[in-house]
Amino acid sequence: MSIVKINVLTVPAEQREVLEQRFGARAGTVDSADGFEWFELLRPVEGTDQYLVYTRWRDEESFQAWMEGPMKAAHQGGGEGGERPKPAATGSTLWSFEVVQQASPKKG
Numbered sequence: 512m513s514i515v516k517i518n519v520l521t522v523p524a525e526q527r528e529v530l531e532q533r534f535g536a537r538a539g540t541v542d543s544a545d546g547f548e549w550f551e552l553l554r555p556v557e558g559t560d561q562y563l564v565y566t567r568w569r570d571e572e573s574f575q576a577w578m579e580g581p582m583k584a585a586h587q588g589g590g591e592g593g594e595r596p597k598p599a600a601t602g603s604t605l606w607s608f609e610v611v612q613q614a615s616p617k618k619g
């Protein structure tokens with residue numbers, strides 16, 4: 512079964528809009544990666560101030576391949592002297608999961 516990688520972003524309240532706009536501006540950057548299955552940006556409503564960047568992949572290899580290549584481009588790779596806007600997030604942590612059970616609504 513698939514694997515889930517969640518990037519947990521700590522985002523100060525006044526930076527939420529900036530963060531969401533930046534994600535909006537980068538829509539489509541992960542969609543065609545081999546083994547990519549799902550992405551959701553989850554905005555906290557209650558119980559936490561952390562945004563979750565939920566991604567699901569066919570397997571660990573697909574995720575690693577994306578991380579080593581396209582992901583860096585999608586995150587503007589840093590360095591190289593380029594002017595880089597200050598991140599809206601003040602911290603990030605990567606969580607890894609295996610999907611053990613799943614369900615989706617019955618069709619028809």
Ligand code: HEM
Pocket residue numbers: 516517518529530533534535537538539540541550564566585586597598599600602603605
């Ligand atoms: C689960 C895999 C992912 C990892 C490990 C990851 C890594 C990171 C990290 C470390 C940051 C912190 C802020 C920074 O330095 O820019 C960040 C922010 C960001 N990521 Fe990702 N990311 C992941 C998935 C994605 C996906 C799928 C997208 C695009 C659809 C994306 C787009 C962005 C954007 C727009 C920011 C906001 C930068 C800011 O203003 O704080 N990320 N990501």
